[in-house]
Amino acid sequence: MAAGGSNIAIYGAIGANTLIAISKFIAASFTGSSAMMAEGIHSLVDTGNGLLLLLGIKRSKQKPDKMHPFGYGKEVYFWSFVVSVLIFALGGGFALYEGIHAIQDPHVIQDPTWNYAVLTAAILFEGTALYLALKAFNKSRKNKRNLVRNIIKSKDAATFAVIIEDTAALMGLAIALLGVFLSQQLNNPYIDGMASVVIGLLLLSVATFLARESKGLLLGESATPETISEIEKILSKNINIKDWNLPQTMHFGPNNILLVVEIDLIDNLNLEQAERTMESLRLEIKHKHPKIQQVYIQTTDLAV
Numbered sequence: 495m496a497a498g499g500s501n502i503a504i505y506g507a508i509g510a511n512t513l514i515a516i517s518k519f520i521a522a523s524f525t526g527s528s529a530m531m532a533e534g535i536h537s538l539v540d541t542g543n544g545l546l547l548l549l550g551i552k553r554s555k556q557k558p559d560k561m562h563p564f565g566y567g568k569e570v571y572f573w574s575f576v577v578s579v580l581i582f583a584l585g586g587g588f589a590l591y592e593g594i595h596a597i598q599d600p601h602v603i604q605d606p607t608w609n610y611a612v613l614t615a616a617i618l619f620e621g622t623a624l625y626l627a628l629k630a631f632n633k634s635r636k637n638k639r640n641l642v643r644n645i646i647k648s649k650d651a652a653t654f655a656v657i658i659e660d661t662a663a664l665m666g667l668a669i670a671l672l673g674v675f676l677s678q679q680l681n682n683p684y685i686d687g688m689a690s691v692v693i694g695l696l697l698l699s700v701a702t703f704l705a706r707e708s709k710g711l712l713l714g715e716s717a718t719p720e721t722i723s724e725i726e727k728i729l730s731k732n733i734n735i736k737d738w739n740l741p742q743t744m745h746f747g748p749n750n751i752l753l754v755v756e757i758d759l760i761d762n763l764n765l766e767q768a769e770r771t772m773e774s775l776r777l778e779i780k781h782k783h784p785k786i787q788q789v790y791i792q793t794t795d796l797a798v
Contacts, residue, residue: 507656532588
């Protein structure tokens with residue numbers, strides 16, 4: 495996916511979360527709701543996370559230099575990992591703290607009108623932000639039905655981080671809304687605190703999932719099996735290549751793949767023919783797979 499798609503999703507999330515955070519804090523100050531305060535912190539953290547993802551995208555576009563010959567594409571993976579840590583520590587941690595504190599010292603919500611109004615508006619804002627993120631994410635996806643599988647396979651950490659955040663936010667809003675409603679209807683202030691604890695556990699789970707996906711990309715994931723298979727098809731159709739080792743690939747960004755492949759050329763080629771074969775092969779691979787920006791072809795004897 496182009497970086498522009500990621501930026502649109504992130505800008506939408508930042509705008510929504512900023513407005514939501516302000517309204518949640520106002521509602522929490524009027525009602526004293528623990529779940530609402532936890533949700534306000536959650537939205538504030540999400541706003542900061544969006545800014546960090548934009549920073550990662552910007553830094554990932556730096557040109558290669560002597561210290562980083564393959565470029566800075568992994569910057570976006572690093573900042574996505576930082577975002578997951580912040581969701582875990584600040585979002586989930588504070589929600590748990592606030593919930594446990596509310597259970598230990600419960601307060602009855604006097605007037606839940608503010609909570610209902612803010613949570614309803616927040617659901618609309620978050621739903622819009624999630625729609626924009628999904629729209630950007632699905633542009634490059636052939637199979638749009640299995641979202642979780644697509645996220646696991648995706649290399650666009652910035653956009654799937656926004657999707658995960660927005661999904662968690664909508665679930666958290668639903669939990670907070672249910673907590674406020676049940677607490678008021680049953681006249682049981684403990685339910686509001688329990689809702690905050692559930693929100694905290696939700697954020698911890700989401701942060702763990704995001705950290706796992708970001709870590710895999712940060713350490714260096716290969717291209718998809720489909721891409722590797724297509725590379726081997728190109729190799730198999732070249733009449734000057736007898737055999738090849740398994741193509742080695744690594745993502746240095748959503749649209750930057752490094753490819754290293756060892757090939758065994760036929761015996762009767764001279765040096766000039768061998769060089770032309772490797773150059774045409776390099777150009778063909780990059781033409782058919784624009785994300786493969788760096789191709790290194792070696793001619794060595796293949797191990798049996």
